Amino acid sequence: MxxxxxxxxxxxxxxxxxxxxxxxxxxxxxxxxxxxxxxxxxxxxxxxxxxxxxxxxxxxxxxxxxxxxxxxxxxxxxxxxAGRGGYDRVAQNVNVQGQIALKQVSKLTTLPVALIGSKPVKVVEADSSRGLLRFYNGSLEDIYLGGDAAVTIDNSPMRLPPGALLSESDAACAAWWAVTQFDDKPLRIMEGR
Incomplete structure (x- = not known):
């Protein structure tokens, strides 16, 4: 470019x-x-x-x-x-009208380790008071995350490789499900309120 x-x-x-x-x-x-x-x-x-x-x-x-x-x-x-590429930024001032609500997290809680297997497991329930979720893949296999029991390795929108950390604030209040190829793979979870 x-x-x-x-x-x-x-x-x-x-x-x-x-x-x-x-x-x-x-x-x-x-x-x-x-x-x-x-x-x-x-x-x-x-x-x-x-x-x-x-x-x-x-x-x-x-x-x-x-x-x-x-x-x-x-x-x-x-x-x-010669190909596709570009910038996605604003080069000028932006005026915001109204209020922007930012959810502040004041308490972090480590949840019990979830053991993930070849069948989808609900790892957290939906909770509107939650403002942050952190998922850490403590296994040597990929763990796949989704929003319902239909999540599979093939249709998951999120793959968490071994040793990866996902910090989620956009959909932290939603229920989350996980699945992997083999049984008993540890997924560590922290939530913030």
Whole structure:
């Protein structure tokens, strides 16, 4: 991935003869926008007007030249790559309206070791007062976690390799189930309230 940054003037035009498949607009001035045109063999293959930070395009067949135009003076940063890739970040201020509730954990409790086997085992019950769960795989086999008794090695959304620790706060209040390939594999669990 190649990145380029330039301070664009009023009514500025930035043209680069640079081939790529993926074009990403990483940064523009706060509250401002730009126009983007991608070319291949002298012809426009993609146009976007009034786009902001985070805009990206992957025209079929790629491009060999790109152009950014602005109406106002502003910094502009772009990324070009021959494959897929990019940034997922905010380059400007974010204003949050309302309240954000963060659950503070003031007490940690180590639960009894759960022995996991080839049949799903419920390792914790649902509990709305719980704000944190930590699972540690103390075995030499992968342990698979899920949200119900239907969890299997093949359909589990979470694999916990040997020696791995999972710290869960998004779904800490949910019931959790576990399964593994062989019987009597230890899963250590800690909860926070």
């Amino acid at each position: 190649r990145t380029h940054r330039q301070l664009m003037p009023d009514n500025g035009v930035w043209i680069m003869a640079e081939p790529g498949r993926h074009f990403r607009l990483i940064e523009v001035g706060a509250g401002q926008y730009v126009n983007v045109t991608l070319f291949r063999n002298g012809l426009s293959v993609y146009e976007a007007e009034g786009v902001e930070s985070g805009f990206w395009a992957e025209p079929d067949g790629g491009f060999d030249r790109w152009q950014v135009t602005t109406q106002q003076t502003q910094p502009v940063k772009v990324a070009i790559t």
